[in-house]
Amino acid sequence: MSTIAPTAPAPDRTPSSPRSEDSRLKAILGRWETLILALIALVFLIGSGISSEFLTGESLTTGSSDFTEYAILALPLTLIIATGEIDLSVASVLALSSALMGYLWNQGLPMEGIIPICLVAGALCGLLNGWLVTGLGLPSLAVTIGTLALFRGLAFVILGDESVTSFPTGYTDWAFGNFAGTVVPNTIVLFLVLAAVFAVVLHRTPFGRAIFAIGANREAARFSGLRVNRIQLRLFILSGVIAALAGILLTLRNSTAAGNVGEGFELTAIAAVVLGGVSIFGGTGTIGGVLLALILLGGIQKALNLDPDISTYWVNIVFGILLIGSVLGPNLAARVREARRINSRGTRPPRPGRSAAPQSGPGGEGNSNA
Amino acid sequence: MRDSRFMRVLALLFAVVLGAAVITGCGSTKDDEESGSASSGSTAAETTAADSSATIKKGLNVVVMPKQLGNPYEELEDKGTVAAIEETGGTAKIQGPTDAAASSQVSLLRSITQQKPDAIVLAANDPNAVVPVLKQAQQRGIKVVTQDSDSAPEGRQIFINQATTQSIGEQLAKQALETAGSAGGEVAVLSATANAPNQNAWIKIMQTELKKPEYSKIKLVKVAYGDDDDQKSFQQAQGLLSAYPNLKSIVSPTTVGIAAAARYVSDSKYKGKVAVTGLGTPNQMRKFVKDGTVAQFALWNPEDVGYLGGYAAAALASDVITGKQGESFKAGKLGTKTIGENGEIVLGPPTTFTTDNIDKFDF
Numbered sequence: 240m241s242t243i244a245p246t247a248p249a250p251d252r253t254p255s256s257p258r259s260e261d262s263r264l265k266a267i268l269g270r271w272e273t274l275i276l277a278l279i280a281l282v283f284l285i286g287s288g289i290s291s292e293f294l295t296g297e298s299l300t301t302g303s304s305d306f307t308e309y310a311i312l313a314l315p316l317t318l319i320i321a322t323g324e325i326d327l328s329v330a331s332v333l334a335l336s337s338a339l340m341g342y343l344w345n346q347g348l349p350m351e352g353i354i355p356i357c358l359v360a361g362a363l364c365g366l367l368n369g370w371l372v373t374g375l376g377l378p379s380l381a382v383t384i385g386t387l388a389l390f391r392g393l394a395f396v397i398l399g400d401e402s403v404t405s406f407p408t409g410y411t412d413w414a415f416g417n418f419a420g421t422v423v424p425n426t427i428v429l430f431l432v433l434a435a436v437f438a439v440v441l442h443r444t445p446f447g448r449a450i451f452a453i454g455a456n457r458e459a460a461r462f463s464g465l466r467v468n469r470i471q472l473r474l475f476i477l478s479g480v481i482a483a484l485a486g487i488l489l490t491l492r493n494s495t496a497a498g499n500v501g502e503g504f505e506l507t508a509i510a511a512v513v514l515g516g517v518s519i520f521g522g523t524g525t526i527g528g529v530l531l532a533l534i535l536l537g538g539i540q541k542a543l544n545l546d547p548d549i550s551t552y553w554v555n556i557v558f559g560i561l562l563i564g565s566v567l568g569p570n571l572a573a574r575v576r577e578a579r580r581i582n583s584r585g586t587r588p589p590r591p592g593r594s595a596a597p598q599s600g601p602g603g604e605g606n607s608n609a
Numbered sequence: 610m611r612d613s614r615f616m617r618v619l620a621l622l623f624a625v626v627l628g629a630a631v632i633t634g635c636g637s638t639k640d641d642e643e644s645g646s647a648s649s650g651s652t653a654a655e656t657t658a659a660d661s662s663a664t665i666k667k668g669l670n671v672v673v674m675p676k677q678l679g680n681p682y683e684e685l686e687d688k689g690t691v692a693a694i695e696e697t698g699g700t701a702k703i704q705g706p707t708d709a710a711a712s713s714q715v716s717l718l719r720s721i722t723q724q725k726p727d728a729i730v731l732a733a734n735d736p737n738a739v740v741p742v743l744k745q746a747q748q749r750g751i752k753v754v755t756q757d758s759d760s761a762p763e764g765r766q767i768f769i770n771q772a773t774t775q776s777i778g779e780q781l782a783k784q785a786l787e788t789a790g791s792a793g794g795e796v797a798v799l800s801a802t803a804n805a806p807n808q809n810a811w812i813k814i815m816q817t818e819l820k821k822p823e824y825s826k827i828k829l830v831k832v833a834y835g836d837d838d839d840q841k842s843f844q845q846a847q848g849l850l851s852a853y854p855n856l857k858s859i860v861s862p863t864t865v866g867i868a869a870a871a872r873y874v875s876d877s878k879y880k881g882k883v884a885v886t887g888l889g890t891p892n893q894m895r896k897f898v899k900d901g902t903v904a905q906f907a908l909w910n911p912e913d914v915g916y917l918g919g920y921a922a923a924a925l926a927s928d929v930i931t932g933k934q935g936e937s938f939k940a941g942k943l944g945t946k947t948i949g950e951n952g953e954i955v956l957g958p959p960t961t962f963t964t965d966n967i968d969k970f971d972f
Contacts, residue, residue, distance in 0.1 A: 292723040402737070493738040497710070497711060501710065544720035547702035549702050
């Protein structure tokens with residue numbers, strides 16, 4: 240069945256648009272990543288102005304390890320968002336995994352047993368999300384808002400307000416430590432391995448092509464023989480497992496398990512995905528773009544945190560502005576392009592004032608208010 | 610097909626309701642503000658190596674970290690710390706996480722350590738998560754003081770304890786006696802959540818105190834739990850008064866509970882007959898003190914907690930003290946303070962607020 244996956248990504252959403260849309264899209268993507276690179280350069284410039292500590296190995300170590308969980312959560316989210324769905328519950332699964340880890344450790348289970356149990360719990364969370372979305376056909380936005388509250392609540396039921404510490408030092412040292420004498424944290428090495436796997440799956444396999452096909456046009460994907468529901472169910476389960484893994488890493492990195500960890504992590508992870516050029520409507524995106532966005536966001540956080548005069552709120556503010564910009568930018572560009580296309584044919588632009596086209600429409604009808 | 614749409618809506622509703630129920634069911638998850646942690650550590654009294662004749666250095670650079678930005682109680686504490694550092698001629702900057710998770714504090718502390726301030730004064734979100742990064746900071750010569758909420762002792766040099774568990778428990782028993790009237794009678798406790806560690810520890814001390822002969826006229830009839838939720842505390846106060854018609858006083862060792870109980874009593878027929886007391890902030894209780902519902906309540910002054918933390922940090926960073934038991938230093942307007950067991954300094958007994966002094970406080 241799934242062998243009939245389309246070879247070209249993104250069968251067009253607007254059937255009337257010309258064939259050249261595809262190559263244009265690629266060009267925009269290219270430009271988008273260039274833009275992110277330019278922003279990264281800017282942030283590094285500003286960062287080294289803020290503090291001489293910014294461009295140091297220690298900043299790389301601490302800045303990247305603080306971003307481990309966002310980065311790991313962003314990987315399955317990239318896949319889910321590329322299909323046009325969303326999973327807002329990832330940070331709550333992370334917390335549930337952390338709380339479960341603490342609870343089981345208190346019960347005297349060995350770490351070797353706890354880690355698989357947490358991953359399975361994450362898979363079950365993902366299964367619930369996936370079943371509600373694919374089995375019952377509910378919108379993923381609403382479902383995962385519900386499970387965001389549900390899983391977070393369960394985390395508090397399991398562990399209450401307490402926190403659990405004293406995890407075995409063998410594990411915490413690994414999570415806290417760097418890879419083989421370099422300045423790169425072990426957890427980031429693990430992330431990079433995962434990122435490579437995700438990149439191969441998304442960009443080099445039929446499964447990856449199916450993801451883009453679903454995101455571009457769900458109905459068309461179904462009619463071309465893709466088992467859309469099954470693929471999405473798998474993605475939600477994957478997201479649950481990876482979120483549980485992130486929870487394990489966070490717990491070990493801080494050697495503390497608690498139910499309140501990771502509040503709001505889903506927002507940063509989603510910001511990274513969307514900023515990385517993955518369309519929030521599905522159908523396009525690359526793991527590489529998301530990696531760049533993660534570097535950008537991580538750099539911003541580190542730079543702002545190094546200056547005691549800058550309130551921590553600014554990290555959120557800057558992330559928020561970037562997120563809006565990343566949704567707005569391509570949207571505006573598309574409108575301008577559309578307006579130009581119509582203008583060049585001599586017809587009136589659909590949204591006056593929005594296009595920078597010199598010639599004004601000939602017929603000044605209803606909506607021609609300047 | 611119509612049915613399946615109905616099922617979808619139902620399932621969605623189910624997920625949302627269940628999620629909400631679980632969250633509210635587990636009660637308040639916010640951090641408890643008044644943590645008076647008990648100290649039962651070792652008694653490692655050693656000779657002082659500090660130069661007590663030394664003076665506080667000028668121009669110290671201190672970073673102050675609350676549990677979370679925007680927490681009004683923490684802001685008061687930090688205001689005190691900043692004031693103290695500025696009195697010594699140094700500068701203090703407040704840098705804190707935007708959420709109360711331990712991991713957020715850890716990540717920020719790493720960046721602060723890179724800034725290499727002379728000292729860090731923090732209220733720890735989690736006693737253990739911050740220890741590795743604080744140890745790292747100390748290895749680089751940064752002095753670490755915790756206030757309000759301690760880290761494990763190896764993470765810091767000094768902990769400013771706002772009040773000991775013992776002194777708060779005794780205070781609550783005293784309040785019960787003083788507010789129940791000369792004839793004594795029944796009192797009830799309106800606490801936070803049933804598993805709130807601070808409140809439970811205080812109530813336990815209070816119960817022990819009440820067994821003493823001077824408290825023989827006082828009978829504690831019930832400990833109710835309002836979960837630090839205003840509405841629930843209000844209802845619990847209502848329930849207590851209807852279940853125990855002879856109740857003389859409600860003692861609430863939580864700022865949420867005391868305000869809710871006072872609000873209920875002030876609008877009910879019990880006003881003037883049943884006293885409300887416990888731990889609250891002056892701004893929140895002013896109205897009820899003025900209208901006669903509340904005769905007295907207590908709390909430590911959070912600004913003083915921070916102020917003492919600031920002076921302790923300055924003294925450490927100036928090598929006036931090293932954090933060992935028995936060392937003492939001048940803490941500005943609070944006078945000379947001595948380090949106790951386990952590197953703890955206790956601020957002192959809580960301040961009791963009555964109609965006479967409440968207008969002197971604004972927090």
